[in-house]
Amino acid sequence: MKKISVSTAVIAALIAVIVGSSGFAAYKYLGTDRSMVGKEADRLGADPTMHSSQNDNVNVMLTRPADWRQIASEKLLLREDFAGIDGSTATIPITAELARQFCGASDTLHYYDKKNIHSYVSHNTTGTAYENLIFGRSNRIEAYDEINKKWDNIEKPVRLVFATPPSEDEYNTAKSQRVTLEAEPIALDGFVFITHKDNPVDSLTVQQIKDIYSGKITNWKDVGGRDEIIRAFQRTKNSGSQTAMEELVMQGEPMAEAPIAFVSAEMGALVESVAEYENESAAIGYTYYYYINNLYKNPDIKVINIDGISPENENLVTGSYPFTAAYYAVIRGDEPQDSVYRRVRDYMLSDEGQEIIRLAGYCPVKG
Amino acid sequence: MNENKLRRGELTIKAAVILKLIGNALIALWTALSYSDMTDNLYRISRGGGQLPMIVGGIFADTLLTVLWLKNKSFHTIHVWLYILLYGLAFIGLLVDLMNLYGANALGAVVTAPILWAAGLIPFIVCGAGRRSRTKAMQGDDYGER
Numbered sequence: 001m002k003k004i005s006v007s008t009a010v011i012a013a014l015i016a017v018i019v020g021s022s023g024f025a026a027y028k029y030l031g032t033d034r035s036m037v038g039k040e041a042d043r044l045g046a047d048p049t050m051h052s053s054q055n056d057n058v059n060v061m062l063t064r065p066a067d068w069r070q071i072a073s074e075k076l077l078l079r080e081d082f083a084g085i086d087g088s089t090a091t092i093p094i095t096a097e098l099a100r101q102f103c104g105a106s107d108t109l110h111y112y113d114k115k116n117i118h119s120y121v122s123h124n125t126t127g128t129a130y131e132n133l134i135f136g137r138s139n140r141i142e143a144y145d146e147i148n149k150k151w152d153n154i155e156k157p158v159r160l161v162f163a164t165p166p167s168e169d170e171y172n173t174a175k176s177q178r179v180t181l182e183a184e185p186i187a188l189d190g191f192v193f194i195t196h197k198d199n200p201v202d203s204l205t206v207q208q209i210k211d212i213y214s215g216k217i218t219n220w221k222d223v224g225g226r227d228e229i230i231r232a233f234q235r236t237k238n239s240g241s242q243t244a245m246e247e248l249v250m251q252g253e254p255m256a257e258a259p260i261a262f263v264s265a266e267m268g269a270l271v272e273s274v275a276e277y278e279n280e281s282a283a284i285g286y287t288y289y290y291y292i293n294n295l296y297k298n299p300d301i302k303v304i305n306i307d308g309i310s311p312e313n314e315n316l317v318t319g320s321y322p323f324t325a326a327y328y329a330v331i332r333g334d335e336p337q338d339s340v341y342r343r344v345r346d347y348m349l350s351d352e353g354q355e356i357i358r359l360a361g362y363c364p365v366k367g
Numbered sequence: 368m369n370e371n372k373l374r375r376g377e378l379t380i381k382a383a384v385i386l387k388l389i390g391n392a393l394i395a396l397w398t399a400l401s402y403s404d405m406t407d408n409l410y411r412i413s414r415g416g417g418q419l420p421m422i423v424g425g426i427f428a429d430t431l432l433t434v435l436w437l438k439n440k441s442f443h444t445i446h447v448w449l450y451i452l453l454y455g456l457a458f459i460g461l462l463v464d465l466m467n468l469y470g471a472n473a474l475g476a477v478v479t480a481p482i483l484w485a486a487g488l489i490p491f492i493v494c495g496a497g498r499r500s501r502t503k504a505m506q507g508d509d510y511g512e513r
Contacts, residue, residue, distance in 0.1 A: 014388035021395035025402035112409040
């Protein structure tokens with residue numbers, strides 16, 4: 001038998017490694033399910049290695065504006081820090097824009113895009129966000145683990161909330177837990193009333209809105225519409241929209257009790273309910289202008305002007321639109337002075353931060 | 368003919384071949400690791416795909432040419448020219464692809480890849496030295512031995 005030299009054996013072994021590795025790579029590549037290409041994260045099957053959208057109240061893709069540019073001059077937030085941010089549905093784009101500015105998040109929904117925007121943002125709606133902040137509960141985002149080659153969860157206690165200001169109940173809850181809340185307004189938005197597009201009523205006065213929701217006006221004909229009973233939809237208590245309705249619009253005047261079928265737990269559900277209510281033009285509901293214009297579009301809905309004024313940015317800034325609400329950045333009073341979340345809260349009030357607010361499509365509080 | 372120098376020359380060529388194949392094996396293993404991830408593969412396919420056949424074909428061709436250095440010096444010569452003129456961009460492109468998927472930024476990958484390509488010239492240089500040594504030994508051109 002011919003003797004094989006050591007060098008020949010080594011060469012043969014190396015060739016075997018090369019062929020084996022290449023074959024393995026080809027096997028894995030050719031075995032990839034190509035039907036997954038282009039699929040969006042929230043439409044995938046129940047594969048536990050995949051993640052789905054965490055923000056189901058948003059039915060349009062979070063895309064950057066055509067004039068998007070990098071504004072942030074320093075990187076204040078790391079990927080894992082976004083797990084500590086919670087908020088309302090209407091403020092999802094604020095967190096999304098911070099993810100773009102600080103972490104280079106992309107706009108795709110594809111689950112194999114390791115920087116897809118939805119994997120940075122996890123807002124649990126206003127009430128839950130405040131509970132998380134007050135009780136120190138964790139929020140969760142997903143990130144791609146490069147070492148183990150799979151999507152994994154990052155969990156952190158909520159330390160920063162973007163939402164409408166805390167309600168009286170929420171302040172009381174915080175007080176009972178010996179927690180103080182520091183809230184700073186960072187953006188303006190219009191609190192709007194919506195109805196079906198076929199409703200002939202285009203404008204209501206402030207008093208008419210109050211009378212509808214206090215039960216004094218019950219028929220559209222009393223406000224210039226058709227002879228139809230008004231179906232006034234509401235949100236659940238302590239939701240951002242309900243708090244705004246009580247404090248900004250009703251201002252202490254009690255609201256009429258709404259039938260359970262007319263109470264929606266989420267903003268998207270309220271919009272769908274108003275759009276699809278069987279009497280179509282008889283329904284009225286309320287939400288935020290930014291939300292209905294940018295995040296949850298429904299072609300069957302229209303926004304009602306108040307006292308003839310529309311909720312455009314210029315009318316918010318001048319105060320001519322009567323129901324101007326603010327979104328706040330809220331932290332706990334015991335948040336350390338050097339904490340990244342306090343720094344981000346303060347940053348949002350800087351010129352750069354307000355420019356980011358403008359870039360995200362909101363009306364800045366400053367200028 | 369100086370037998371010792373001849374043997375030394377051939378050993379040098381073999382060492383160069385082994386060195387080159389070690390480099391190829393590392394590239395093949397790195398490629399296997401990268402392509403083992405379905406998420407990465409779907410990302411590549413979404414961008415048009417088609418890289419793997421070229422990568423595997425390139426590695427196989429390079430390995431074959433390397434082994435053929437042992438048979439005929441012409442293969443070494445051809446391989447050197449191919450590596451310098453043709454491989455440069457392809458190799459750099461492969462390294463940029465592999466590095467980008469591991470989170471390296473584009474600039475880092477573009478700077479690092481040429482350095483690694485240049486390091487890949489070492490086996491060629493070693494083989495060249497072995498060939499010269501062997502040629503001198505076969506010609507008896509070693510200052511005084513005729």
